[in-house]
Amino acid sequence: MESSHRNLTQQVVHELGKKILNGSYKVGDRLPSEADLCTQFNISRTATREAVKMLTAKGLISSRPRQGITVVESKHWNLFDVDVLEWVLLGKPDLYLLRYFLQLRLALEAEAAYLAALYATEADLKAIESSLVRMKDATNGMDDTHEADIDFHHSVLSASNNPFFIQLKNFITTALKVNLRFTNRMIAVTVEEYQAHCDIFEYIKNKNPQAAFDAAMITQRATLAIVNKQIEEQESHTT
Amino acid sequence: MESSHRNLTQQVVHELGKKILNGSYKVGDRLPSEADLCTQFNISRTATREAVKMLTAKGLISSRPRQGITVVESKHWNLFDVDVLEWVLLGKPDLYLLRYFLQLRLALEAEAAYLAALYATEADLKAIESSLVRMKDATNGMDDTHEADIDFHHSVLSASNNPFFIQLKNFITTALKVNLRFTNRMIAVTVEEYQAHCDIFEYIKNKNPQAAFDAAMITQRATLAIVNKQIEEQESHTT
DNA sequence: ATAAACTCATTTATCATACAAATAAAGATG
DNA sequence: CATCTTTATTTGTATGATAAATGAGTTTAT
Numbered sequence: 001m002e003s004s005h006r007n008l009t010q011q012v013v014h015e016l017g018k019k020i021l022n023g024s025y026k027v028g029d030r031l032p033s034e035a036d037l038c039t040q041f042n043i044s045r046t047a048t049r050e051a052v053k054m055l056t057a058k059g060l061i062s063s064r065p066r067q068g069i070t071v072v073e074s075k076h077w078n079l080f081d082v083d084v085l086e087w088v089l090l091g092k093p094d095l096y097l098l099r100y101f102l103q104l105r106l107a108l109e110a111e112a113a114y115l116a117a118l119y120a121t122e123a124d125l126k127a128i129e130s131s132l133v134r135m136k137d138a139t140n141g142m143d144d145t146h147e148a149d150i151d152f153h154h155s156v157l158s159a160s161n162n163p164f165f166i167q168l169k170n171f172i173t174t175a176l177k178v179n180l181r182f183t184n185r186m187i188a189v190t191v192e193e194y195q196a197h198c199d200i201f202e203y204i205k206n207k208n209p210q211a212a213f214d215a216a217m218i219t220q221r222a223t224l225a226i227v228n229k230q231i232e233e234q235e236s237h238t239t
Numbered sequence: 240m241e242s243s244h245r246n247l248t249q250q251v252v253h254e255l256g257k258k259i260l261n262g263s264y265k266v267g268d269r270l271p272s273e274a275d276l277c278t279q280f281n282i283s284r285t286a287t288r289e290a291v292k293m294l295t296a297k298g299l300i301s302s303r304p305r306q307g308i309t310v311v312e313s314k315h316w317n318l319f320d321v322d323v324l325e326w327v328l329l330g331k332p333d334l335y336l337l338r339y340f341l342q343l344r345l346a347l348e349a350e351a352a353y354l355a356a357l358y359a360t361e362a363d364l365k366a367i368e369s370s371l372v373r374m375k376d377a378t379n380g381m382d383d384t385h386e387a388d389i390d391f392h393h394s395v396l397s398a399s400n401n402p403f404f405i406q407l408k409n410f411i412t413t414a415l416k417v418n419l420r421f422t423n424r425m426i427a428v429t430v431e432e433y434q435a436h437c438d439i440f441e442y443i444k445n446k447n448p449q450a451a452f453d454a455a456m457i458t459q460r461a462t463l464a465i466v467n468k469q470i471e472e473q474e475s476h477t478t
Numbered sequence: 479a480t481a482a483a484c485t486c487a488t489t490t491a492t493c494a495t496a497c498a499a500a501t502a503a504a505g506a507t508g
Numbered sequence: 509c510a511t512c513t514t515t516a517t518t519t520g521t522a523t524g525a526t527a528a529a530t531g532a533g534t535t536t537a538t
Binding site for chain 2 (some may be wrong): 115217
Binding site (some may be wrong): 491505 | 512514524
């Protein structure tokens with residue numbers, strides 16, 4: 001087991017969480033009993049049980065007397081939990097997963113842009129603008145374009161001033177990372193994409209929610225169309 | 240402490256979770272120490288620590304030596320966790336919270352309808368249709384209209400065939416319950432609303448994603464407009 | 479006087495052990 | 509054959525002990 005800065009319980013949580021998300025333990029499978037986990041990880045029952053409880057709290061497993069510890073149906077998994085998303089990323093994301101991410105991103109980001117146009121404060125607008133500056137700098141190699149991209153999307157979510165959208169920053173971050181993994185280029189954001197981001201910001205700043213919504217929606221539908229095409233090609237190859 | 244079917248740990252999790260979500264413990268506050276919680280609930284350290292770990296896993300608290308147990312910033316809360324949503328509902332939902340729910344529902348349900356039109360299986364369509372039958376029966380008092388309403392929205396989410404949307408059923412359920420609390424009528428769904436649901440189903444069945452999207456979007460924007468108006472009135476009264 | 483090093487008290491982290499409670503499966507009973 | 513009882517397994521809970529982390533206060537060196 002890799003020794004990290006985390007405490008014992010956290011380490012076990014991550015070890016088991018990763019194994020569940022990458023399919024080493026499948027839905028319905030029984031995990032080793034508490035006693036077995038103790039010997040496997042060479043730790044006390046306290047640490048083991050606390051790890052089991054944390055995974056239970058994240059909706060991944062269920063633990064009952066005599067029945068043992070089992071992986072529950074994936075519809076119960078807290079897919080928006082920051083740890084679970086990390087484990088998703090550590091698995092082997094395929095094009096289908098990328099599509100799932102994009103489908104939800106499309107819904108979220110368009111409406112977030114709409115809300116930002118309605119409710120963004122001056123500070124919110126400044127935050128979005130500075131992320132655009134970073135993104136422009138990135139085209140000259142003065143900043144990390146991927147970081148700046150994440151920053152932009154986060155600042156729009158914040159500007160929605162809706163706690164639910166704000167909590168979904170984790171999700172967007174992971175979605176962008178999965179996306180980056182499938183685009184075969186060094187830079188995360190092209191000049192055209194940068195321009196699209198600028199347009200959205202302008203609509204938000206000018207308090208034009210519908211235009212912001214449409215701009216975000218069109219961009220995302222285009223991205224999604226590319227992935228759909230890739231999936232079609234892949235499917236025609238294998239059949 | 241109410242004695243429920245749940246085990247000790249779960250009971251403490253719920254007691255503390257409710258207190259955090261209703262503001263009895265505010266962000267930044269220190270909860271009682273492990274030792275104090277043991278005496279307060281009259282339970283062992285084992286049960287206490289496991290409860291603390293579960294709340295940590297849900298992103299509500301942080302627990303470190305010497306520092307104790309503190310409520311973390313709300314942006315870290317797993318607002319899409321089924322338990323957390325339950326505690327949100329048990330708090331005092333106000334019009335602003337209802338608006339937050341509606342804003343996200345709008346984004347989700349429109350796109351879910353779009354995806355359902357693309358990817359719904361025959362079984363998915365049957366499920367949506369049967370929920371509409373229940374809803375119609377409800378107008379004759381033969382079924383619970385609220386249950387049927389939840390059923391409809393769940394079946395559309397399922398028909399999206401996207402695990403992220405499916406995981407958000409909890410969220411939609413809670414959103415509908417909050418909504419019900421603020422509409423001063425016995426029945427959850429009016430005849431007009433029932434018709435709107437039928438339209439969305441027709442578009443999904445006819446594989447017309449854009450029409451399904453627009454229909455869902457228009458309905459939701461109308462609902463949101465009503466709430467926005469109520470908030471405006473409320474604000475004008477208090478100032 | 480200031481900053482660095484040290485001490486100390488508090489709180490969580492971890493371990494070990496014991497017994498209780500739940501429950502699935504096997505066996506006994508009618 | 510069905511039902512009840514027993515039994516073994518696994519998690520649930522309690523207790524006590526020690527380790528490790530850390531914030532705050534104290535001392536020490538410059």
